[in-house]
Amino acid sequence: MRQLMLGQRLAQELDVELMGSGGFALEQLMELAGLSVACAIAAVWPVATRLLVVCGPGNNGGDGLVAARHLLHFGYHPTVLYPKAPKDSGTGIFYKNLLTQLEKIDVPVLDTTPETLSKDNYDVVVDAVFGFSFSPSGGIRAPFDVVMDRMKTTELPIASIDIPSGWDVEKGDEAGDGLRPAMLVSLTAPKLCAAHFTGEHHFLGGRFLPPNMREKYNLTDLPPFEGTAQCVRLESDVCRI
């Protein structure tokens, strides 16, 4: 059977395998994931687009920080919103360093949500708040409740990294009042919620999955990356179930 999407458990297993027996460091995978997100955004919106990159406290937010850096190098105008300060230990130190890298290239980093998200200040919102570890059962807590509310009502197009934030990783937006992103960049493989994505632009990024893992996780029917590209556009019928 053709299986092109991963459930939450398999997505976590794949991640653990890459960084365990696969020998990858988080710094490597996040660099490639964030770069692929930047490349996908560059395939949709023109240079000099003003982007608000909203970053959550985990790895999805880290992908956003990396993407913002590459987008600056590509000629875009990113602003980062990082509402929750990283910890002084563990992965928090890496996130702090990612923020330092942004400061060094003069990317503005905000810690409070702008009053309005409109065409007056930005063109696109990049949603890097929650990833495939998120569960909507716990609700969305401060300080992310404010920005999630504003993202739900903004007139601006939203580009979500891996998961539209707030969605159930497998069932999508069950309550029906969640984000409606115009773009989704799935990393390594679409998660099951991608079947409910109805936006215009769906890309696959994260070009680092070993061929034998593609087989093991039944992902061999995903479209191949072309040449040296770090992302590939997915047709809208790829993730229907």
Added chain:
Amino acid sequence: MRQLMLGQRLAQELDVELMGSGGFALEQLMELAGLSVACAIAAVWPVATRLLVVCGPGNNGGDGLVAARHLLHFGYHPTVLYPKAPKDSGTGIFYKNLLTQLEKIDVPVLDTTPETLSKDNYDVVVDAVFGFSFSPSGGIRAPFDVVMDRMKTTELPIASIDIPSGWDVEKGDEAGDGLRPAMLVSLTAPKLCAAHFTGEHHFLGGRFLPPNMREKYNLTDLPPFEGTAQCVRLESDVCRI
């Protein structure tokens, strides 16, 4: 004055600055450097080219290991020669993990130099032996003496990462009996020895230098990277002095 090349001291300073106050991890920079090398090679040789990637004991060798991984994903046939086993501490652990990543995608890793480097077994040799920390005054020690000798006499084209191995970082091949690479991929900026490079293909890779560092190190006249490309071809007159 237009200054497009770095001496050994400035190259080391730039590296220290990126990983010090710049906040970068070696894992990030090496991932981007290696990726840019793979992209440059893909701009010159067609898919399925058989590559022997000869990796030294330091960061230049690490760039080679990363490049080999991306080249496999791009459809090339890399074999890695890693003559000196990495240590069990410090950066050695990272190099071991880079080797693990290659084993997981079935890239052959050799520890002894093939008897011949010819069209019978390979199409191109990627030279990732020594980088900008090398000094020829110490001579080339085992186990790299054997492979360096074979690289000097091979009929195959050589693609050097950052520095043609064995060259003086600033003065080039003073003895006149060193490598004559067909390709050079300079990382972040050409080093002074690039003025003596006479091969056909010169690329700039390592797209991560903050704009203010480009100014500080007088590198603003280097050609810009286009779009989302991780490398850019340098014209042959860029590095004449």
